[in-house]
Amino acid sequence: xxxxxxxxxxxxxxxxxxxxxxxxxxxxxxxxxxxxxxxxxxxxxxxxxxxxxxxxxxxxxxxxxxxxxxxxxxxxxxxxxxxxxxxxxxxxxxxxxxxxxxxxxxxxxxxxxxxxxxxxxxxxxxxxxxxxxxxxxxxxxxxxxxxxxxxxxxxxxxxxxxxxxxxxxxxxxxxxxxxxxxxxxxxxxxxxxxxxxxxxxxxxxxxxxxxxxxxxxxxxxxxxxxxxxxxxxxxxxxxxxx
Amino acid sequence: xxxxxxxxxxxxxxxxxxxxxxxxxxxxxxxxxxxxxxxxxxxxxxxxxxxxxxxxxxxxxxxxxxxxxxxxxxxxxxxxxxxxxxxxxxxxxxxxxxxxxxxxxxxxxxxxxxxxxxxxxxxxxxxxxxxxxxxxxxxxxxxxxxxxxxxxxxxxxxxxxxxxxxxxxxxxxxxxxxxxxxxxxxxxxxxxxxxxxxxxxxxxxxxxxxxxxxxxxxxxxxxxxxxxxxxxxxxxxxxxxxxxxxxxxxxxxxxxxxxxxxxxxxxxxxxxxxxxxxxxxxxxxxxxxxxxxxxxxxxxxxxxxxxxxxxxxxxxxxxxxxxxxxxxxxxxxxxxxxxxxxxxxxxxxxxxxxxxxxxxxxxxxxxxxxxxxxxxxxxxxxxxxxxxxxxxxxxxxxxxxxxxxxxxxxxxxxxxxxxxxxxxxxxxxxxxxxxxxxxxxxxxxxxxxxxxxxxxxxxxxxxxxxxxxxxxxxxxxxxxxxxxxxxxxxxxxxxx
Numbered sequence: 193x194x195x196x197x198x199x200x201x202x203x204x205x206x207x208x209x210x211x212x213x214x215x216x217x218x219x220x221x222x223x224x225x226x227x228x229x230x231x232x233x234x235x236x237x238x239x240x241x242x243x244x245x246x247x248x249x250x251x252x253x254x255x256x257x258x259x260x261x262x263x264x265x266x267x268x269x270x271x272x273x274x275x276x277x278x279x280x281x282x283x284x285x286x287x288x289x290x291x292x293x294x295x296x297x298x299x300x301x302x303x304x305x306x307x308x309x310x311x312x313x314x315x316x317x318x319x320x321x322x323x324x325x326x327x328x329x330x331x332x333x334x335x336x337x338x339x340x341x342x343x344x345x346x347x348x349x350x351x352x353x354x355x356x357x358x359x360x361x362x363x364x365x366x367x368x369x370x371x372x373x374x375x376x377x378x379x380x381x382x383x384x385x386x387x388x389x390x391x392x393x394x395x396x397x398x399x400x401x402x403x404x405x406x407x408x409x410x411x412x413x414x415x416x417x418x419x420x421x422x423x424x425x426x427x428x429x430x431x432x433x434x
Numbered sequence: 435x436x437x438x439x440x441x442x443x444x445x446x447x448x449x450x451x452x453x454x455x456x457x458x459x460x461x462x463x464x465x466x467x468x469x470x471x472x473x474x475x476x477x478x479x480x481x482x483x484x485x486x487x488x489x490x491x492x493x494x495x496x497x498x499x500x501x502x503x504x505x506x507x508x509x510x511x512x513x514x515x516x517x518x519x520x521x522x523x524x525x526x527x528x529x530x531x532x533x534x535x536x537x538x539x540x541x542x543x544x545x546x547x548x549x550x551x552x553x554x555x556x557x558x559x560x561x562x563x564x565x566x567x568x569x570x571x572x573x574x575x576x577x578x579x580x581x582x583x584x585x586x587x588x589x590x591x592x593x594x595x596x597x598x599x600x601x602x603x604x605x606x607x608x609x610x611x612x613x614x615x616x617x618x619x620x621x622x623x624x625x626x627x628x629x630x631x632x633x634x635x636x637x638x639x640x641x642x643x644x645x646x647x648x649x650x651x652x653x654x655x656x657x658x659x660x661x662x663x664x665x666x667x668x669x670x671x672x673x674x675x676x677x678x679x680x681x682x683x684x685x686x687x688x689x690x691x692x693x694x695x696x697x698x699x700x701x702x703x704x705x706x707x708x709x710x711x712x713x714x715x716x717x718x719x720x721x722x723x724x725x726x727x728x729x730x731x732x733x734x735x736x737x738x739x740x741x742x743x744x745x746x747x748x749x750x751x752x753x754x755x756x757x758x759x760x761x762x763x764x765x766x767x768x769x770x771x772x773x774x775x776x777x778x779x780x781x782x783x784x785x786x787x788x789x790x791x792x793x794x795x796x797x798x799x800x801x802x803x804x805x806x807x808x809x810x811x812x813x814x815x816x817x818x819x820x821x822x823x824x825x826x827x828x829x830x831x832x833x834x835x836x837x838x839x840x841x842x843x844x845x846x847x848x849x850x851x852x853x854x855x856x857x858x859x860x861x862x863x864x865x866x867x868x869x870x871x872x873x874x875x876x877x878x879x880x881x882x883x884x885x886x887x888x889x890x891x892x893x894x895x896x897x898x899x900x901x902x903x904x905x906x907x908x909x910x911x912x913x914x915x916x917x918x919x920x921x922x923x924x925x926x927x928x929x930x
Contacts (some may be wrong), residue, residue, distance in 0.1 A: 226773050243818050269820035283808040290804050295819045343820065 194220045196347055196377045197242065202251035204234075204241045211237045212248070213401040217379075219347070224369070224378045226392030226409065228385070228423055234401040235381040236278055242379075243275045244268040255346055256346060270297060274340030278351040278381075280332040282339070282433045284325035288316055291335055297343035308317075309338045332362040337368065347377045354384045366391060385423060389413050397422045413417045453884075460891060464844040471773045472894045478779045478848075480886025481786025485841025486856075487865030487870070487878040488789055489834030495810050495873025496830050499716050500637055504838050505860025506724035507694055511839025512846040512855060513731055516742045517689030518589065518674070519682055523589040524734075525689070526671045527607060530663040531577065534617035537656040538624015543649045545632035554635030563630040566629060570626030576661075577619030579633035588736040612619075617664055683745035687843055694839020695832040707824065738806070739850040748778040748847075749921060774859070777848055785844045789837060790879045797875065801835070806830060810873060865910050869917045871927025883916075888913045 196218040204212035212234050218400040219225045225236045235308040240246040242253055244265035253261040260268045269275065274295075283291050292302050292309070310317040319327060327335060334352060340348050353369065354362045366387055372378060372393075380390040388395070388409075395412050399422050405412075412418065461469045490504050493879045501507075517524050554562065579631070586607070663670075674682060701723065708717045743749075746764065753767045753774060755761035760768050760777055767774045797803035805826055817823045842856065849855060866885055870877025892909030896902065917925060 224575075245814050245818060264822070265814070265817040266820050268603060269818055274819040275815075277818070281812055283811055283815075285807055285811060286804060290808075293819075294801075294804050294808055294816070295701045298822050397513070 195219055196256055197379065198219045198252070198254040199238070199242070200252040200254070202238070202240055202248045202253070204239055204246055204248045206212045206237065206246055208297060211246075211401055212241060215251075215398060215401070215403050216240075217396050217403060217406075219379050220374075223393045224380055224394065225394045226388045227379065227381045227396050227398055228388060228399035230423065231383075234400045235398055235399075236351055238398065239275065239277075239351055239379070239381060242268075242349060243273055268412060272342065272344065272346035274345035274348045274355065274376075274411050276348065276350040278355060280336045280355075281301045281327060282324040282327070282332045282335045285323060287321055287323050288319050288327070288335060289321060291339055292316075292342050293343040295339045301342050301344070305342055312341075312371060314366075315318050326402050330357050333361075333365065335366075337365070341372070344378060344416055347379065348372065351381045352383060353380070354382065354387050362387060383421070396434050417421055446925070448915075450927075464894070467772055468894065470771050471775070472890045474517075474770065474773065474775050474779070474783075475893075476887035476890030477783045477883070478886070480883040481783045481888050482841065482845055482848075482859060483885050484786045484861045484879055484882035485844065486838055486859045487866035487882055488793060488875055489536030489839075490863050491839040491867045491873055491878045492793070493834040494804070494867065495828055495875075497710070498713060499831075500720070500836070501719040502699075502717060502729060502860075503724035504720075504835075504863060505856030505858075506727035507697065507835045507856070508838040508845075508859055509853060509856035510660055510695045510697065510727055510731065511690040512851050513735065513842075513843030514693045514839065515686040515843025516740065516846050516851050518689045519686040519742065519745075520590040520757045522671045522674050523607070523677065524586040525693075526581070526663070526667045526674075527586040530613075530667055531620050531904045532616045532661060533663050534620040534913035535574065535624040537653065537660050538621045538626075539628050540623055540649070540656055541630075541647075542628040549632045550633035551633045557634035559633075562634050566626045566634075568662060570623040571618050572631070572741040573623035573626065577616045577623065581616060584734065590776070591659040591735060592742075610664070614664065617660060621660075625727035625771045626875075627629050635754055648806075651822050679748040680745050680747075682838030683747070686730055687840060690843035694842075697839075698833040698835025699828050701835070702828045706831070728853045728872060735853075737853060737857050737924075739852045742846040742851055744778050744847045748776075748781060780849060782844055785840075786882075789840070790875070793837075795891050800830065802826070804825055849852070862910060867924075869914050869924055874924070874926035877924060877926030884913055884917075886912045 195218045197217070199215055199217040202212050203210070203217040204215075204379055210398070213233065217225070217227075217238070227238060229235050237246055241248050243262055244267070248261050251261065252259055255268070255271055255273065258271065260271065272379075283294070291325075296302055316334060316338055319331060324332065324335065332427065333355075336395055337350065337353060340350070350369070353365050357365060362384070368380065369380070369391055380388070380391065382391070391414070392409040395402050395406060395409050404422065405418060435475065456845070460472075464472065486504060486508055488509075492503060493499055493501055509616075514525065569920050584704040674685070677685070693767075705719050705723065706716055710718065743768075749766050750764040752763060752765045753769055754763050754777070757768060757770075759765075765777060768777050768780060769775075797806060804814060805821055809823060809826060813823050816826075838856075844858075845855075862885060866878055866881040868881075870879070870881030871882060889906060890911040893908035894902070896906045
């Protein structure tokens, strides 16, 4: 299968701490792949390793046929990766417009994409001139996702988009991500298993810094034992507890 | 929250009220003339403090670097501008050598694809870099052998003494037939260091081809500039000296700022960039750098105080009746509300205000400003958006040092040009930054104004009551203590 992103036995350290001890992932083109696992398993570090913020000490990151491990983060991002970090890290002292503008990789990106972005997140159009710190948590999360859409990215890394969102906003976010997956590949980290299972086509489970299971999402949903073992959630309950 | 609560605004309101009361009291007590005179010198001092504080605060805000060499860079800017204005022989004399070295260095990215393929044993790969650097430095030192640096430096000193005809005393320079070896040696030295920079034998490094054409373009441009600077090193300085004094002065401002910015960029790339993980080392290295700059300048121009002449536009005899009259008369002094005030000091106030305005426009409306404001909050996210944060750091450091150098050359006709001229201003600059809130350039503007006023009125009081001038010097620290008691993170600082 044609993979846009491949991780081969990644070892990542943060300072003294050995966080990733063998993560191998294939992300097929034009699909949503979901990273699952408990808190502290290494999902966020995996995303940061791909984009180059926490470079791996060993292993390969192959994006679109090119080895990118060891490159600087901005170089990797400019190859066509958009990153949506956890905790809705928008720039609080920049306006919504500037938050989007700063993500331009080519001049005029924002003008070309504005209609598409406002179609997904109509609220942002109304808030266009406001500073980031005037936005509610949900609006900030929308802005963080929108920011990754300004440039023409081939792959989006999205870290916990539903974290702390009200149910109605989770619906809106899910609809947006589904819409996005029609045009881009998405690697999603999501604690909310219901959201993850409805969006994802493929899944990887990371436990203690290692990829332990992977396959089709439809198979995982049927496998209650596996879900219990690694995720500690049952399908009946909202898994967004952190 | 759009409306700030009363509690947040209260300290600011109290501060304003206190200043207003003090101002009214001072006005009643001092009488109009000395009040205005003192306020004007307060503005002048405030402008000078701001010129130093502006660079300090933007550098600290983005990079958390406390630049203890900032005063020395202010001083270096003053010397460079003074050289350019009085007799630029020295600057044009060393320019070819500097450009040749930079040309050599700029080949680094072109060497990476070649030298990374070299088959070296691990021991040799480690050793080779060091050996290349030593060889490069040897070539550079050889390039400077018997180079009459001090003679070149003396040209402006001599010119300062023969203000009437500086050209007559210009030191003859080495003929081109001998001189051409020097840039060549520096070029080779630069190339050797560039090869060492490219880590020979290190196959693990990833080669980025995206910037290849830009590298070649830069190299080509530098080669052309080097050749031009070699050919025109004598005629250029004569041409500059033939220019009208005012034009030369405004060019000197730009040249001083430009040299400062270049110096800043080189320092950031070579000394500070490797140490971002160790902030304490950066403090030490900038402190040391300050000493080196001061001593180098002292070596070249002797530990003597120079007074740079005020350009003709601010020094025609007579007193202008008002600002409008000054524009036609270019007089030495201007009548401002009954006070005779030197027009050059007014220029310093204008220069400081322009710097504040320029910074405001840069930070508010340019893409770089947007990136800086975002980077203050979250550098990693900025990098993950595809922006080269290291390059932004170098640019901001260059801008900060450039502003300090511009301040230095602006101040040079007003204060004596000595190797230590920046030290007092650095101290006041730090106090300004602390008062305004670390990282806030607007805060630095207001802090500088407060400090300038405190100093000027302190001076006035000390004189009036026959107290030691030390009281006036302490006044700025007293202001800082009061502000920090009310707002521990400074007027515009973010709460930790």
